[in-house]
Amino acid sequence: xxxxxxVKPTSIALALLAAxxxxxxxxxxxxxxxxxxxxxxxxxxxxALDPENTLYIALERGRVVVMLSPVLAQDHVAQIKALxxxxxxDGLSFYRVIDGFxxxxxxxxxxxxxxxxxxxxxxEFDERAPEGLGFTALPDADGYAPEVGFAASLPTGYDxxxxxxxxxxxxxxxxxxxxxxxxxAGTEFYITLQPQRYLDRNxxxxxxxxxxxxxxQALRRVAPAETPEGDLGExxxxxxxxxDLPASARAPLEILRTDAEIFQEYAESRRNRPExxxxxxxxxxxxxxxxxxxxxxxxx
Amino acid sequence: xxxxxxVKPTSIALALLAAxxxxxxxxxxxxxxxxxxxxxxxxxxxxALDPENTLYIALERGRVVVMLSPVLAQDHVAQIKALxxxxxxDGLSFYRVIDGFxxxxxxxxxxxxxxxxxxxxxxEFDERAPEGLGFTALPDADGYAPEVGFAASLPTGYDxxxxxxxxxxxxxxxxxxxxxxxxxAGTEFYITLQPQRYLDRNxxxxxxxxxxxxxxQALRRVAPAETPEGDLGExxxxxxxxxDLPASARAPLEILRTDAEIFQEYAESRRNRPExxxxxxxxxxxxxxxxxxxxxxxxx
Numbered sequence: 001x002x003x004x005x006x007v008k009p010t011s012i013a014l015a016l017l018a019a020x021x022x023x024x025x026x027x028x029x030x031x032x033x034x035x036x037x038x039x040x041x042x043x044x045x046x047x048a049l050d051p052e053n054t055l056y057i058a059l060e061r062g063r064v065v066v067m068l069s070p071v072l073a074q075d076h077v078a079q080i081k082a083l084x085x086x087x088x089x090d091g092l093s094f095y096r097v098i099d100g101f102x103x104x105x106x107x108x109x110x111x112x113x114x115x116x117x118x119x120x121x122x123x124e125f126d127e128r129a130p131e132g133l134g135f136t137a138l139p140d141a142d143g144y145a146p147e148v149g150f151a152a153s154l155p156t157g158y159d160x161x162x163x164x165x166x167x168x169x170x171x172x173x174x175x176x177x178x179x180x181x182x183x184x185a186g187t188e189f190y191i192t193l194q195p196q197r198y199l200d201r202n203x204x205x206x207x208x209x210x211x212x213x214x215x216x217q218a219l220r221r222v223a224p225a226e227t228p229e230g231d232l233g234e235x236x237x238x239x240x241x242x243x244d245l246p247a248s249a250r251a252p253l254e255i256l257r258t259d260a261e262i263f264q265e266y267a268e269s270r271r272n273r274p275e276x277x278x279x280x281x282x283x284x285x286x287x288x289x290x291x292x293x294x295x296x297x298x299x300x
Numbered sequence: 301x302x303x304x305x306x307v308k309p310t311s312i313a314l315a316l317l318a319a320x321x322x323x324x325x326x327x328x329x330x331x332x333x334x335x336x337x338x339x340x341x342x343x344x345x346x347x348a349l350d351p352e353n354t355l356y357i358a359l360e361r362g363r364v365v366v367m368l369s370p371v372l373a374q375d376h377v378a379q380i381k382a383l384x385x386x387x388x389x390d391g392l393s394f395y396r397v398i399d400g401f402x403x404x405x406x407x408x409x410x411x412x413x414x415x416x417x418x419x420x421x422x423x424e425f426d427e428r429a430p431e432g433l434g435f436t437a438l439p440d441a442d443g444y445a446p447e448v449g450f451a452a453s454l455p456t457g458y459d460x461x462x463x464x465x466x467x468x469x470x471x472x473x474x475x476x477x478x479x480x481x482x483x484x485a486g487t488e489f490y491i492t493l494q495p496q497r498y499l500d501r502n503x504x505x506x507x508x509x510x511x512x513x514x515x516x517q518a519l520r521r522v523a524p525a526e527t528p529e530g531d532l533g534e535x536x537x538x539x540x541x542x543x544d545l546p547a548s549a550r551a552p553l554e555i556l557r558t559d560a561e562i563f564q565e566y567a568e569s570r571r572n573r574p575e576x577x578x579x580x581x582x583x584x585x586x587x588x589x590x591x592x593x594x595x596x597x598x599x600x
Contacts, residue, residue, distance in 0.1 A: 004401060004496070004498075006402055006404055006475070006477040006478075006490040006499070006503060007477060007478065007479060007480075008477050008478065008479050008484070008486070008488050099513055099514040099517065100471065100472075100513065100591060101304060102306055104306055125579065125580075140443055141441065141443055142443075143440055143441055143442075143582065143584035143585075143586060144582045144584055144586075171400065171494055172400075175306070177306040177307060177308050178306075178307070178308065179307060179308050180307075180576060180577050182579065184308070186308070188308050190306040193517070194471055194494065194495075194589070195494075195495065195586070195588070195589060196304070196589065197582070197586060197589060198304075198570070198573060198578075198581075198582055198585070198589070199306070200580070200582070201579070201580045202577075202578050202579050202580055203306060213399055213400065214399040214521045217399065217493070217517040217518065218517065218518035221514045270498070273498060276480060277480050277502070278498075278502050279425065279482065279501070279502055280425075280500070280501045280502055281498075282443065282444045282497070282498060282500070284443035284444055285443075285498070286443060286444075286495070286497060286586075288495070289494070289495060289496065289497060289498070291400060
C-alpha cells in the first residue's frame with residue numbers, strides 16, 4: 001500500500017503469492033518501486049529543512065509546516081517572516097476556504113497595521129534563474145510551461161528563452177494574494193487545495209506545505225464575511241519562524257533532494273510504476289502528481 | 301472572487317475602479333468570464349442528476365453526493381447500487397485515508413457477506429466507446445491519454461486507435477479497489493483526494509463526487525488497522541441510491557452539460573481567463589483543472 005495502490009488490504013498476502021503467476025508479462029520486472037528506492041536511500045539524498053526558512057502555522061487542528069523558498073521569491077519570504085515575527089497573523093483566520101481551490105488567510109477587514117514588514121510588495125511572479133538554482137527538469141511535457149521540474153525540492157517552471165523560473169501552483173503551494181495591480185500583495189496569503197496551474201506567474205509562490213496539509217484540507221469551508229461580525233472561519237493561533245523556537249520544539253523534517261541522482265530513479269518509478277499491480281503505465285508524470293517525500297530525520 | 305482569483309477581498313471595489321486604467325493591454329477584453337457565461341446560461345445547458353444513478357454517502361460530517369456513470373462502467377454502477385440497496389456499507393468506515401491520495405472505504409476485515417451483489421467484478425478499466433457517448437474532446441494536450449475531454453459531464457479519456465474510453469482519476473473520482481488481478485474488485489471503493497492519473501485504466505472509475513467533497517477532504521487521516529480493535533477511521537452512516545429516497549429528501553442538483561455549446565465557451569474562459577486580473581494566460585487547461593459546475597436546480 002505504500003506504493004500508492006488502492007488495493008484491498010486483507011488480500012495483500014494472497015496478492016504477493018499470486019504475483020509470480022501473474023497473467024500479464026511485466027517489462028519492468030526487477031525495477032525498484034518508489035518505496036524500495038526510498039528505503040535504500042542514503043542520508044545525503046535528503047536535505048534537512050532550514051529553520052530560518054521554515055514556517056509553522058498553528059491551528060486548533062494541529063501544526064502546519066511550510067518550507068519557504070528564498071531562491072525564487074526572496075522578498076515574499078522576507079515579508080512572511082517579518083510578519084510572523086511581528087505576530088501579525090496571530091488570532092487572524094482562514095476567512096476564505098473554497099473547496100478544491102484555495103484556503104486564504106490573513107486580515108480580512110484590514111484592522112491591523114504592519115510594523116517592520118512592507119505594506120506592499122513587488123511581484124515575484126517569476127525571477128531570472130539565479131546561479132545555483134539547481135533546477136532539475138523533467139522530460140515530461142507540460143501544458144502550462146516550456147519546462148517543468150524541481151528546484152530546491154519544489155515544483156518549478158523554467159523558460160529557457162527568457163532564463164526565468166517560478167514555483168508552480170501544485171497542491172500545497174503558498175503564495176500571496178493581491179489586488180489587480182502586479183505589485184499589490186501585502187499580508188494576505190493562500191494555500192492551494194488542488195493544483196491551480198493557471199495562477200502560475202500571476203501570483204508569487206514562495207513555498208509549500210510539507211507537513212500538516214491534512215489540516216488545511218479539513219478547514220471549514222467559508223466565504224469571506226461581509227462584516228466583522230460575520231463568520232471569519234477557523235482561527236490561526238500563530239505563525240512562527242522555526243528558527244525562533246527552541247530546537248526541541250522544531251519538527252526534524254528532511255526532504256528528498258531533487259538534485260540527487262536518486263531523484264531520477266524515484267521520478268521514473270512514478271512515471272512507470274514497476275509494481276505488478278499496474279496493467280498500464282503512462283510513461284508520463286505530471287509535475288504536480290510527483291510528490292517529493294518528506295520524512296522525520298533520524299536521530300544521529 | 302467567483303472567478304477563482306486569490307484577491308484581497310476588501311479591495312475589490314478599488315480594483316474594479318482601477319481596471320480601466322490597467323497597465324497591461326488586454327487582448328481578451330470583451331470576452332466573458334466563467335461567472336458571466338454561467339450567469340447567462342439557459343436551463344437546457346444543465347442536466348438534472350438522474351436519481352437512479354446518484355448515490356448519497358451519509359457521514360457524521362454531512363452528505364456526499366456521487367454522480368454515477370453507467371455509460372462507461374455499467375457493472376460497477378450496478379454493483380455499488382446493489383450494495384447500497386443491501387445496506388452493505390451502513391456502519392462500515394473510511395478505513396484508509398492518505399493525505400493527497402485517496403479515501404478508501406468498505407469492509408476492511410471482510411466480515412460481511414454480499415447478498416444480491418457480485419463477489420467480484422470484471423474490470424471496466426476502459427470500454428469500447430458506446431454509441432451516444434457524447435465525448436467532447438478538449439484541444440489541450442495531455443500526457444496520460446491520446447485525447448481527454450468529457451463524457452456525461454465527467455472527465456474522460458479516449459483512444460481513437462482502439463475506440464476505447466474511460467473516466468479519469470481527477471480529484472473526486474470514485475472507483476473500486478482491487479487485488480493484483482484485473483477482475484478482483486468487489487466492494488471496497490476509494491475516492492481520490494487529488495488527481496492520480498497514473499491509476500487511469502488500471503482501476504475502474506464509475507462516478508464522481510459532485511457535492512460534499514469537503515467532507516471527504518476533511519476525513520481523519522488513518523492507515524488500515526491491523527486488527528478489528530484498531531482505529532477503523534470515520535464511520536459511513538449509510539450509502540443510498542437517490543431514487544430510493546422520497547423526492548423531498550433528494551438534492552435537486554444539476555450539472556453543466558459538456559455536450560452543450562456553452563461548454564466550449566466555458567472551457568475557453570478557463571483556458572485563457574479574460575479577467576484583467578491575469579497577466580499571463582497559458583492557453584491551456586488541464587482536464588482535471590476544469591471543474592464542471594454543479595448547482596441547485598431552480599424551482600420551476
